[in-house]
Amino acid sequence: MRVECNISVDCKEPYAVIHIKEMTQPIAEIISMLEREDNGSLALIAVKERKTYFLEPQNIELVRTEGREIVCYDKCKNRYSLNRPLYELEHILGTEFVRISKSAIINIRQIHHVEAGFNGTMELVMKNGITDYISRSFRKSFKERLGLK
Amino acid sequence: MKQMVKLVIKYILYGISWGCTCFVIMCLSFLIGGGENALMPIVKDFARQSVGAMLVGIACGGTAVIYQFNRPSEFAKVIIHFCVGMGIFYPTAVYLGWIPFYSDRPLYTVFQFLFSCGIFMAIWFCFYMFNRNEAKRINERLRELERDNAVNKG
Numbered sequence: 001m002r003v004e005c006n007i008s009v010d011c012k013e014p015y016a017v018i019h020i021k022e023m024t025q026p027i028a029e030i031i032s033m034l035e036r037e038d039n040g041s042l043a044l045i046a047v048k049e050r051k052t053y054f055l056e057p058q059n060i061e062l063v064r065t066e067g068r069e070i071v072c073y074d075k076c077k078n079r080y081s082l083n084r085p086l087y088e089l090e091h092i093l094g095t096e097f098v099r100i101s102k103s104a105i106i107n108i109r110q111i112h113h114v115e116a117g118f119n120g121t122m123e124l125v126m127k128n129g130i131t132d133y134i135s136r137s138f139r140k141s142f143k144e145r146l147g148l149k
Numbered sequence: 150m151k152q153m154v155k156l157v158i159k160y161i162l163y164g165i166s167w168g169c170t171c172f173v174i175m176c177l178s179f180l181i182g183g184g185e186n187a188l189m190p191i192v193k194d195f196a197r198q199s200v201g202a203m204l205v206g207i208a209c210g211g212t213a214v215i216y217q218f219n220r221p222s223e224f225a226k227v228i229i230h231f232c233v234g235m236g237i238f239y240p241t242a243v244y245l246g247w248i249p250f251y252s253d254r255p256l257y258t259v260f261q262f263l264f265s266c267g268i269f270m271a272i273w274f275c276f277y278m279f280n281r282n283e284a285k286r287i288n289e290r291l292r293e294l295e296r297d298n299a300v301n302k303g
Binding site (some may be wrong): 048116121122136137146 | 217280284285
């Protein structure tokens with residue numbers, strides 16, 4: 001891709017114009033990166049029904065592995081595919097998110113409640129109604145994040 | 150894969166320690182309750198009895214490793230844990246004489262089996278009560294955080 005960069009003292013606010021034939025994943029990531037640079041917030045690139053969306057982390061309730069896919073659910077229970085590994089997402093999503101098992105990360109502010117399972121597990125219900133389990137090995141760190149011993 | 154093997158080994162050792170602890174407690178209660186004579190049958194057959202206790206410990210405690218895996222479903226995990234636990238505990242207990250077995254008294258055998266299932270379920274119930282208390286604490290904390298958040302926004 002040909003890249004043009006104009007550096008000028010008259011430029012008050014940096015902006016970029018990208019001329020493309022169609023939206024592709026790398027371009028979407030570049031846009032997300034530029035937006036992040038601009039306003040300090042991060043938007044995740046997510047795909048739903050072949051359309052690319054930019055999701056603000058505060059709108060994401062849960063990220064988890066479903067089969068071979070990494071997916072996330074928003075407040076309206078919409079399901080999106082993500083193309084980053086969970087460990088990377090855990091790092092990117094920041095302090096509002098906590099890992100509850102090897103396969104799931106949740107938004108701590110979007111938990112509705114937790115329920116005790118009969119088999120020693122703990123079920124977590126998100127505000128959008130999606131449920132998942134807090135694995136025993138992550139329970140300690142989960143409680144610590146909530147400020148519980 | 151390496152981590153999974155480590156986890157399974159950890160749970161096997163955890164099961165052995167559970168089995169041995171229960172075995173020692175059982176022997177102690179025999180000693181206190183019936184004196185040295187009550188303990189003699191176990192002492193004479195110590196090797197088999199202790200191996201049996203370890204085996205039951207692995208079957209009941211060690212198989213809890215299944216809850217660490219993502220698959221199968223939670224219900225299936227409970228069923229597998231219960232079946233493996235009971236499937237090993239009951240024959241071992243009968244073989245080692247922990248539970249008396251009378252071939253001519255089938256009703257008694259059924260009762261003993263149900264009693265063993267009851268013990269298994271009682272242990273589960275204890276875990277459930279502990280978890281319920283934990284869940285209550287977590288939910289209270291979540292409500293607290295929500296209130297703080299609402300105050301900060303307001």
